Structures are given as C-alpha cells and as structure tokens.
Amino acid sequence: MKIQSQRDFAAGALFCAFGVAFAWGAATYSVGSGARMGPGYFPLIVGLLIALLGAVITARSLIVHTEDGDPIGAIAWRPLLFIIGANLLFGVLLGGLPALGLPPMGLIVAVYALTLVSSLAGDQFNLKSVLILATVLAVGSYVAFVWALNLQFPVWPTFIVG
Known part of the structure; x- marks a missing residue:
C-alpha cells in the first residue's frame, strides 16, 4: 500500500504515538469504572481517543489520493x-x-x-x-x-x- 499523503501519515503516526504514551501513563493511576471513575479514567480515555484519531488519519493518508503526495515541509x-x-x-x-x-x-x-x-x-x-x-x-x-x-x-x- 502506497502512502498518498506524507503529511497526514506523519501526523497520524504522531497522534498514535502520543495517544498510546498518554494512555499508558494514565494506566499507572487508578482507573476505576464508568460509575466510579478514578484519577486515571479521563486521561486514559483521552489518550485512547487521540490514538484512535491518529489511526483514522493514518488510514486516510493511505486511501485518499493527493496530486503531489502532500510532502512534509520544513520545520517551522x-x-x-x-x-x-x-x-x-x-x-x-x-x-x-x-x-x-x-x-x-x-x-x-x-x-x-x-x-x-x-x-x-x-x-x-x-x-x-x-x-x-x-x-x-x-x-x-x-x-x-x-x-x-x-x-x-x-x-x-x-x-x-x-
């Protein structure tokens, strides 16, 4: 499978990495349950949602065609x-x-x-x-x-x- 948008692929990979790292760090706290949320519940859910968003962006970068491959520009x-x-x-x-x-x-x-x-x-x-x-x-x-x-x-x- 060819990467159609380098910029989206890199952004999606970063979102996945940060989301997983955030969720992993949040799992060291007491998570609890939906009815009795612990201090790690909300950060865990946010980390997982960020990772999920990253996966969607990464998948989109492999599917949606761009004319020039949407290259990554110089760092600002x-x-x-x-x-x-x-x-x-x-x-x-x-x-x-x-x-x-x-x-x-x-x-x-x-x-x-x-x-x-x-x-x-x-x-x-x-x-x-x-x-x-x-x-x-x-x-x-x-x-x-x-x-x-x-x-x-x-x-x-x-x-x-x-």
Whole structure:
C-alpha cells in the first residue's frame, strides 16, 4: 500500500504515538469504572481517543489520493520555539523559580505573558488585539479556576499582595 499523503501519515503516526504514551501513563493511576471513575479514567480515555484519531488519519493518508503526495515541509522553527517558550514562561511565572529567587508572579501576569509571547509566533502582530485577548483569557481563567473551581494558587505577584 502506497502512502498518498506524507503529511497526514506523519501526523497520524504522531497522534498514535502520543495517544498510546498518554494512555499508558494514565494506566499507572487508578482507573476505576464508568460509575466510579478514578484519577486515571479521563486521561486514559483521552489518550485512547487521540490514538484512535491518529489511526483514522493514518488510514486516510493511505486511501485518499493527493496530486503531489502532500510532502512534509520544513520545520517551522520560529512558531515552535515561541509556543514552547510561552508555555515554559507561563509555568515559571505562575509558580516562580525559587532556585533563582524568582517569586510566583501569579495567574494574571502568567496569562498575559503567555498570550504576548505566543502571539509572536505568527506572521502578524497586533498589540491591541493581543491585549484584548489576554484580558479575556485572564478574566476567564480567574473565573474558571479561582472563583468556580476554588483552586488555590497565586493570582497576583507576591510582592503586590504580600
């Protein structure tokens, strides 16, 4: 069987690999049953669904014909680095970095930093729309995680709230 779309085949294989790895990691937790779900139930189901989606994409890449074989292009390093860097920065700002003496900056600062840095991954940058998006995400995160779920983590920098 010939690969009709290299891009879909590679994407499907990656989905399968990540889904299986995620499900395997989730199986180390107590899964429980449908009626009494354990902490590993939801991650296991998500991992299996991701693997299933990968299998469908991989099968589709072998069946659906494309004109040029849909080759895999060059790796887009700039977006890749900005997105990964934004997520790392979010984690550092949210929890701080005690080894370097950086205190937690809180949820609001972390969400703004995440949004600003990740928006640099694209070809166009509009500061006004990025700040509007960051504000909506910060308010939504506060409402969802602090107010609705009552999760305990810093919302503001420690030097502001004490």
